[in-house]
Amino acid sequence: MSDERVPIAAPPAAAPLPSGGRALRRRDFIKLLGGGIIVLFNVDLLDLAAQEVRTNGYPADFNAYLRIGNNGRVTVYSGKIEMGQGVVTSLAQMAADELDVSVESIDMVMGDTDLCPFDRGTYGSMSTRFFGPALRAAAAEARAVLVALAAEQLKRPKEALAVEAGVVFVASDPKVRVTYGQLAQGQKLVRTLDGKAVAKPLSRFKVMGKPHRRLDARAKVTGKALYAGDVRLPGMLYARLLRPPAHGATLKGVDTSAAAKAPGVVVVSQDGMVAVLHADPEAAESALRLVKADWEVPPPAFDDETVFAHLLEAGGEGEEGEKRGDLAAGEKAASSLFDGTYEDGYGAHAAMETHTALAHLANGKMTVWSSTQTPFPDQQAIAAAVGLPKEQVRVVTPFVGGGFGGKSGARHQALEAARLAKATGRPVQVCFTREEEFFLDTFRPAAVVKIRSGVDGSGKICLWDYHVWAAGSRSAEQFYDVPNSVIRTYGRWGGGTPKMHLFATGPWRAPGANVNVFARESQVDVMAAKLKADPLEFRLANTSDKRMRSVLEAAAKRFGWKKAAAPSGRGVGVACGIDAGTYVALMAEVKVDAATGKLRVTRIVCAQEMGIVINPDGATMQMEGCLMMGLGYTLSEEVRFQGGKILTRNFDTYEIPRFSAMPAVETVLVKNDELSPQGGGEPAIVPVGAVVANALFDLTGARLHRMPFTPARVREALAALRKASS
Amino acid sequence: MGESISFRLNGKPVQLDVDGDRTLLWVLRTDLGLTGTKYGCGESYCGACTVVVGKEAVRSCQLPVRAVRGKDVTTIEGLERDGRLHPLQEAFADAGGLQCGFCTPGMIMAAYALLLKTPKPSRDQILARMEGNLCRCAAHHRIVTAIEQASAKA
Numbered sequence A: 001m002s003d004e005r006v007p008i009a010a011p012p013a014a015a016p017l018p019s020g021g022r023a024l025r026r027r028d029f030i031k032l033l034g035g036g037i038i039v040l041f042n043v044d045l046l047d048l049a050a051q052e053v054r055t056n057g058y059p060a061d062f063n064a065y066l067r068i069g070n071n072g073r074v075t076v077y078s079g080k081i082e083m084g085q086g087v088v089t090s091l092a093q094m095a096a097d098e099l100d101v102s103v104e105s106i107d108m109v110m111g112d113t114d115l116c117p118f119d120r121g122t123y124g125s126m127s128t129r130f131f132g133p134a135l136r137a138a139a140a141e142a143r144a145v146l147v148a149l150a151a152e153q154l155k156r157p158k159e160a161l162a163v164e165a166g167v168v169f170v171a172s173d174p175k176v177r178v179t180y181g182q183l184a185q186g187q188k189l190v191r192t193l194d195g196k197a198v199a200k201p202l203s204r205f206k207v208m209g210k211p212h213r214r215l216d217a218r219a220k221v222t223g224k225a226l227y228a229g230d231v232r233l234p235g236m237l238y239a240r241l242l243r244p245p246a247h248g249a250t251l252k253g254v255d256t257s258a259a260a261k262a263p264g265v266v267v268v269s270q271d272g273m274v275a276v277l278h279a280d281p282e283a284a285e286s287a288l289r290l291v292k293a294d295w296e297v298p299p300p301a302f303d304d305e306t307v308f309a310h311l312l313e314a315g316g317e318g319e320e321g322e323k324r325g326d327l328a329a330g331e332k333a334a335s336s337l338f339d340g341t342y343e344d345g346y347g348a349h350a351a352m353e354t355h356t357a358l359a360h361l362a363n364g365k366m367t368v369w370s371s372t373q374t375p376f377p378d379q380q381a382i383a384a385a386v387g388l389p390k391e392q393v394r395v396v397t398p399f400v401g402g403g404f405g406g407k408s409g410a411r412h413q414a415l416e417a418a419r420l421a422k423a424t425g426r427p428v429q430v431c432f433t434r435e436e437e438f439f440l441d442t443f444r445p446a447a448v449v450k451i452r453s454g455v456d457g458s459g460k461i462c463l464w465d466y467h468v469w470a471a472g473s474r475s476a477e478q479f480y481d482v483p484n485s486v487i488r489t490y491g492r493w494g495g496g497t498p499k500m501h502l503f504a505t506g507p508w509r510a511p512g513a514n515v516n517v518f519a520r521e522s523q524v525d526v527m528a529a530k531l532k533a534d535p536l537e538f539r540l541a542n543t544s545d546k547r548m549r550s551v552l553e554a555a556a557k558r559f560g561w562k563k564a565a566a567p568s569g570r571g572v573g574v575a576c577g578i579d580a581g582t583y584v585a586l587m588a589e590v591k592v593d594a595a596t597g598k599l600r601v602t603r604i605v606c607a608q609e610m611g612i613v614i615n616p617d618g619a620t621m622q623m624e625g626c627l628m629m630g631l632g633y634t635l636s637e638e639v640r641f642q643g644g645k646i647l648t649r650n651f652d653t654y655e656i657p658r659f660s661a662m663p664a665v666e667t668v669l670v671k672n673d674e675l676s677p678q679g680g681g682e683p684a685i686v687p688v689g690a691v692v693a694n695a696l697f698d699l700t701g702a703r704l705h706r707m708p709f710t711p712a713r714v715r716e717a718l719a720a721l722r723k724a725s726s
Numbered sequence B: 001m002g003e004s005i006s007f008r009l010n011g012k013p014v015q016l017d018v019d020g021d022r023t024l025l026w027v028l029r030t031d032l033g034l035t036g037t038k039y040g041c042g043e044s045y046c047g048a049c050t051v052v053v054g055k056e057a058v059r060s061c062q063l064p065v066r067a068v069r070g071k072d073v074t075t076i077e078g079l080e081r082d083g084r085l086h087p088l089q090e091a092f093a094d095a096g097g098l099q100c101g102f103c104t105p106g107m108i109m110a111a112y113a114l115l116l117k118t119p120k121p122s123r124d125q126i127l128a129r130m131e132g133n134l135c136r137c138a139a140h141h142r143i144v145t146a147i148e149q150a151s152a153k154a
């Protein structure tokens, strides 16, 4: 349709590679690449990917590549996707810097299974951490190849040459020059990165380390950026599907005859999937209301209040993780012992873009445009669902309207669109309504943490006995100098553990880490308060981890932290954590309306140390986003349910942070140029629950043990406190 | 069912033969091929579908297309003039008022309506006006900065 609307990347110069599925030998793969100068490289840690790569028959030594074409443009091909985290820009910055070209001369081709080599998916703050170094090395390698070619052509030694903006020239005589485009002309030079290319030292960064306007900004502010739901094909139908009233319900009977009579409606009823389709999505919606279905709903096993008791029971024996010393010795050494229980409900991803896909079967090949974090695994699942060989399925990922883990392996909509496209012979779009989105989301699981801890006579933590149900141990790892400590996990956050959950669960921005840090940092605060110690000082006295100390101190300096034991009545708190290799310390100030119980965070300071910072502005933006989003899980977000019935249906009952919740935010990036870049998309969200809990305690003396801290729970805690003191 | 409905869309006349009960959102996104206006909730809670009718920001998911008969409708696609971004678009891009970009058209249109009526809004006015627009990527701070920048330039 309107061709000025833009997909995620410029159209690639080369024809699609049929590499998406076929068991390709490396030689064959290379044959399929177009001309130019090509560097193959590996983005993910090989040991993680190797098994999957082997079983899928992809070349095992690379999963991304870059090409310098004969127009001098640089194209980076990767199965990773852009969902707002800004990788398109930060990766282009890295490639540009290493190659000495402008950021604008880089094209990113991402998330297309026909054009990019296999990739497991975009999650876990991995793009910058693992992709970054690999891409930089590949770009450095490409530059070395280009300079060597230039030396030959210009008949000068390499050392005499310099590069600027994609032009290689003789440093002492800039008129003697040749462009990257000219050098790539007629070449087909393929290099595989062996991991030895030396990337630029920090001191020579020109683009990296400096703010850069997002490359996708223009498309996004003009409405031209294409998302999966914006793709239009002639003759396409919009599908609405029959959903059960509750998870676990069984369909006893269905009558679609009335819907089928509506003009223009196509009904598909196939292996339990009942769909009505129409060229107008609203007409499909009206027709769906004409479908009569008879469901049998099992009695509710538990609900959002009784879930915690259920988890403790369903968790079984658990599994021992990180262990140090001996718990009995720790208990003996303790002068005070503390038992704490912490809880968190189910959370929804609630990306503004609901799960959407458009599928089209033409000439035996199924193309699916999908909002996904995992195009390659989706490709395989779609192939299986429609009975096509994998190479006959192409998944294209346009811009993704937010993921946060919720579009990682959650692919109902893509499978349904593909099955419906096959059944009807027409292109079919499935775009979840907001209600479907809340029903079919892979929720962040409800979780429970129980901690028994102890401090000795000198104020040192000597015991840490940590038990976590349904959240896994991410960010629970111990960085306090506790000699006797153990972490025990019961069930993980993912599926895997039978009978724990009534509906699908999955990763949510920093899966499991939020509740683990909430529990640990609350418990640490409880101990500090008992000792009448300043919470910051207590933390510093108990950790020798240099990176942690540096972020705590940086936060304190910016915040203007004044020493006092809690509760001081000021309403200030501190909490810290580690996630994705990055260290974060938060300090916050809160106010509470005692009558309504409404908690407001007025100020947050965030100090983060994440190794080398490639795009400080991008990193700051991610931190701000984390803090704001963190206020949601901390203050209001909780999925309400009764058995398999999801009561949360839309944003009226699932409250995500709004403008009025904006605290004053100050961010500090603590320098550490010794360390390669670490994850930035998730760490700052991790301590938000804890810092607010601790600040509320400092303000009122009330300690909240269950997130989110809704007005009702705050009121209750304040009332309990009054009762206890009267 | 079908009725003839004419209005001005981004400065140009349009005439449609449609069921007037259909919502403006889906008529824009399907019949008219303008997909910049987004569906986020369908029930007036998120503001992703915000367009401007006359000088008012309106949730197009709640508006029957019949209601814009004879009116002036502006969508995100109508802000750019001769290849030049509107100051608000420029400011959102510069200030980083977007991440995934899905809420962005609705945010910009809500701000556009605000500035039409109140060219120099206070911070509180901005917060109050934008309160009903949701952003899951939590770009709120930058969005406010962008609106302030654009209003300072206007």
Ligand code: FES
Binding pocket: B038, B039, B040, B041, B042, B043, B044, B045, B046, B047, B048, B049, B050, B059, B060, B061, B062
């Ligand atoms: S889609 Fe209209 S307000 Fe959400």
Ligand code: FES
Binding pocket: A084, A352, A401, A402, B097, B098, B099, B100, B101, B102, B103, B104, B134, B135, B136, B137, B138, B139
């Ligand atoms: S930028 Fe993603 S929802 Fe606002």
